[in-house]
Amino acid sequence: MSQLPRPNTEELRAKYPDVFERPASARLALPAMIAAAFAIFIYGLVDLDFSPTKLIKGISELGWITMLMMPPNPGSSFPLYMQALGETLSIALLGTTLAAVLALPVSLLAARNVIPSNLIRFPVRRFLDSIRGVDTLIWALVWINVVGLGPFAGVLAIMVSDFGAFGKLFSEAIEAADRKQVEGIRASGGNALHEIRFGLLPQVLPVIAGQVLYFIESNTRSATIIGIVGAGGIGLQLAEQIRVLEWQKVSFLILMILIAVAAIDFISTKLRFAIIGQRAVV
Amino acid sequence: MATAVSILPAPQLAALEETYRKAVARKRLKAALATALFCAALLLAAFGAEVNLRTLFTYFGNFISYFDRILTLDSGARVWTDPAEWFWGWQKWLKLLGETILISYVGTLTGAVLAFALNFFAAQNTSPGPWLRFVVRRLLEFARTVPGIVFALIFVIAFGLGPMAGVLAIAIHSTGALGKLFAEIVENADMKPVEGIRSTGASWLSCMRFAVLPQVSAGYASYALLRFEINVREASVMGFVGAGGIGQELVVAIRKFYYSDVSAILVTIIVTVFIIDISTGWLRGRLFGKETRR
Numbered sequence: 001m002s003q004l005p006r007p008n009t010e011e012l013r014a015k016y017p018d019v020f021e022r023p024a025s026a027r028l029a030l031p032a033m034i035a036a037a038f039a040i041f042i043y044g045l046v047d048l049d050f051s052p053t054k055l056i057k058g059i060s061e062l063g064w065i066t067m068l069m070m071p072p073n074p075g076s077s078f079p080l081y082m083q084a085l086g087e088t089l090s091i092a093l094l095g096t097t098l099a100a101v102l103a104l105p106v107s108l109l110a111a112r113n114v115i116p117s118n119l120i121r122f123p124v125r126r127f128l129d130s131i132r133g134v135d136t137l138i139w140a141l142v143w144i145n146v147v148g149l150g151p152f153a154g155v156l157a158i159m160v161s162d163f164g165a166f167g168k169l170f171s172e173a174i175e176a177a178d179r180k181q182v183e184g185i186r187a188s189g190g191n192a193l194h195e196i197r198f199g200l201l202p203q204v205l206p207v208i209a210g211q212v213l214y215f216i217e218s219n220t221r222s223a224t225i226i227g228i229v230g231a232g233g234i235g236l237q238l239a240e241q242i243r244v245l246e247w248q249k250v251s252f253l254i255l256m257i258l259i260a261v262a263a264i265d266f267i268s269t270k271l272r273f274a275i276i277g278q279r280a281v282v
Numbered sequence: 283m284a285t286a287v288s289i290l291p292a293p294q295l296a297a298l299e300e301t302y303r304k305a306v307a308r309k310r311l312k313a314a315l316a317t318a319l320f321c322a323a324l325l326l327a328a329f330g331a332e333v334n335l336r337t338l339f340t341y342f343g344n345f346i347s348y349f350d351r352i353l354t355l356d357s358g359a360r361v362w363t364d365p366a367e368w369f370w371g372w373q374k375w376l377k378l379l380g381e382t383i384l385i386s387y388v389g390t391l392t393g394a395v396l397a398f399a400l401n402f403f404a405a406q407n408t409s410p411g412p413w414l415r416f417v418v419r420r421l422l423e424f425a426r427t428v429p430g431i432v433f434a435l436i437f438v439i440a441f442g443l444g445p446m447a448g449v450l451a452i453a454i455h456s457t458g459a460l461g462k463l464f465a466e467i468v469e470n471a472d473m474k475p476v477e478g479i480r481s482t483g484a485s486w487l488s489c490m491r492f493a494v495l496p497q498v499s500a501g502y503a504s505y506a507l508l509r510f511e512i513n514v515r516e517a518s519v520m521g522f523v524g525a526g527g528i529g530q531e532l533v534v535a536i537r538k539f540y541y542s543d544v545s546a547i548l549v550t551i552i553v554t555v556f557i558i559d560i561s562t563g564w565l566r567g568r569l570f571g572k573e574t575r576r
Contacts, residue, residue, distance in 0.1 A: 037391065044388040048381065048445040048526070058441035065440060090330030097324060133552035137431070137519040141536045146344040151331040156338075225429045229522060229533075232331070235432075239523075242435045250436075254428060261427050 069251035077249070081237060085256055087151050088233035089264070091226070092219040095158025100212045103163050107170030108196065113182075114174060124167075131164030136222050140231040151232025158219055158226070169211050170204070177203040209275050213268040220264045224257050352545040361542055368546050375531065375550055381445060382527035383554070385520065386513035389449045393456025394506040397422075400457070401464035402490050408468055408476075410486055418461075425458030430516050434525040445526025452513050452520070460509055467501040468494060503569060507562045514558050518551050 013020045074081055108114045110124045140157035147153050182199035190198065227235025234253060241249040290298070353361050361368040369375075400418050402408045409415035430451045437447035475493035484492070521529025528551060535543040 041388060041391050044384040044449075047384055048388065048449060050446055050449075054441060054446065058437070058446070061440040062437075065436065086330050090327035093323060093327045094331055094333065129556065130552050133515070133555040134548060135515050135519045137522060138532065138536075138548070141533065142348065143345075145536065146348055147337055147341050152333055152337065155331050155333060221427065221429055225431050228431060228435070238432065239435060242439065245439070254432070258424070258427050 065247055068247040071248070072252035072255050073248040074252045075246075075249060077237075081234065081253060081256060084227075084234040084237050085260055088223045088227070088235070089220065089260065091151050091154040091158060091231075091233055092216055092223040092264075095155045095223070096162055096212060096216045096219050098155070098159040099162035099166050099215075100208070102159070103166035103170055104208070106163075107167045107174060110167055110171035111174035113177070113179065114196065114200070125171075128164045128167040131160065132168065134161070136161040136226060137229055140226040140229050144230055149230045149232075154223060154226045154231035154233055157231060158222060161222075162215060162219065165215070166211070170208055173204045173207040173211070174200060206275055210272050213272050213275075217261075217264050217268045220261050224261075352541045352548075355542050361545060368542055369550075371531075371543070371546075372550075375528065375547060378521075378528040378531055379550060379554055382517045382520075382529075383514060383558070385445050385448045385527050386452060386510060386517040389452030389517070390456050390506060390510045390513050392449070392453035393509070394460055394502070396453065396457040397460035397464050398502065400461050401468060402494070404461060404465040405468035407471070407473055408490060408494060422458045422461040422465075425454050426462060427458070428455075430455035431519065431523060434520055435523050438524050443524045445520075448517060448520035448525030448527060451525060452516060455516075456509055456513060460505060463505045464498070464502055467498045467505075471497045500569070504566055507566055511555075511559055511562050514555060518555075 106124065106128070110121055110128065112121065115121050136157055139160045140153060143153040143156040143160075147156065177200055181203065182195045185195045185199040223233050223235075224238070225235050227233040227237070228239040230236065234257060238250065238253045238257075241253060289295070355361055355364060355367055357364075357367075400422065403410070403414050403418040404422060406415070409418075433451035433454050434447055437450050441447045441450065471494055475497070476489050479489050479493045517527050517529075518532075519529045521527045521531070522533050524530065528547060532544070532547045532551075534540075535547060
């Protein structure tokens with residue numbers, strides 16, 4: 001049996017100093033970062049009043065609640081819950097569609113290849129960023145002040161907060177579009193509007209449709225929670241039942257939400273495959 | 283030089299045009315059907331959500347004037363004319379904002395650690411057994427689908443009012459979201475190093491540690507930072523249900539019509555979210571190079 005030659009460590013060391021003697025700063029960077037992250041974590045635990053006794057007590061309480069949740073049982077309010085679920089789905093669909101319709105023209109203003117001037121693009125972008133910085137629940141509270149309690153406030157809240165997100169995503173899709181087709185339209189004598197309609201939109205619409213479908217899906221989730229502040233849908237029922245400690249109803253409502261979200265998920269994935277093809281699905 | 287475009291004889295052309303017309307008509311019909319279906323769904327939704335355009339038109343002025351009101355001080359002046367009066371409670375608000383950021387930090391880190399512990403079981407290529415994989419996947423799905431604020435509502439009852447409920451709610455939700463993303467990274471990892479290490483007789487744990495982890499850790503950190511950004515937003519509303527942070531102040535200000543306070547708190551939240559977004563974006567760029575930046 002032949003033996004491998006012993007490596008000459010000294011020679012290798014001399015040959016590749018970078019590998020054997022990394023500077024101390026490079027070697028210490030990772031442990032230092034981990035230590036810092038851990039230190040902040042501990043500080044956070046202390047500052048946020050974490051205590052083992054509270055934790056254990058809470059977990060045993062949670063176990064008790066879970067026991068009470070079994071089996072899920074809607075009592076006599078099943079029709080009411082189905083109606084609330086329908087309301088939630090309506091809120092998600094309507095809010096997302098309205099947001100997409102409103103965001104499309106604005107996203108053109110925020111796209112570099114449509115509006116080259118920074119003077120317009122910059123304020124539009126910051127405006128969209130500020131809208132996105134505010135959570136859907138906060139928008140729901142604001143709209144409740146304006147149009148009163150009920151699902152309509154929820155639709156408007158989803159619309160406004162998605163408007164910010166769509167504006168950004170659409171403008172990115174438009175910026176990623178191919179320039180050549182727009183040039184082709186211009187070469188054949190089209191005006192600026194024709195360029196957008198026949199050069200840009202056919203490229204970006206499938207991308208946009210995919211994003212809208214994805215948002216309808218994720219908004220089903222958001223729409224379940226805006227009811228907690230009074231903006232309609234199944235969240236209202238859920239929050240109420242949690243407050244009055246009707247745990248069997250709570251677990252039934254959570255189960256309904258899970259099933260609805262899974263169903264929407266399934267449908268929208270199918271539709272997205274149909275619209276943009278297997279390859280482009282992210 | 284003038285070149286003539288050759289035109290096909292009429293009967294041939296007619297046949298071609300007929301086929302083209304049919305193809306376009308079929309496509310148009312499909313599009314029209316889809317549009318009609320969609321519009322029907324929208325109408326149904328509008329009915330279900332009690333959309334009332336008259337209410338909107340009547341009250342839309344309120345929406346504009348609401349912003350007018352929140353930008354006006356009690357004295358009647360515009361808020362920016364007297365920043366000291368506008369941000370009168372800045373010490374309290376900054377403290378609560380700090381609490382909000384800490385909630386999302388502790389929650390994200392806990393969630394990331396839990397997701398890290400679970401993701402190797404959830405990924406198709408590294409899971410030790412299909413049963414375990416199924417169970418872990420369903421667990422993550424559950425944690426991801428139930429919204430964070432619903433967990434917060436339940437935890438507030440179990441753990442009492444305060445930031446602890448918020449932290450735990452964010453931690454659970456993040457575990458679900460990150461667990462899925464982490465598992466996807468692992469599924470995209472190259473399996474050859476794993477084979478190499480297994481061939482030396484290493485255990486499953488060593489395979490994960492020395493073959494998979496070096497490939498995926500950058501992606502993990504990047505997603506965790508992204509999640510932190512999202513969680514700062516989420517933590518800002520945890521106070522709505524009594525789970526700590528700035529949300530409590532905001533909901534009180536909105537419900538009790540302390541108009542200028544609403545705008546002041548909103549501005550501080552938006553600025554904080556901006557700062558967090560920019561700094562985590564910078565950090566991701568520093569740590570992982572430009573290409574992983576989104």
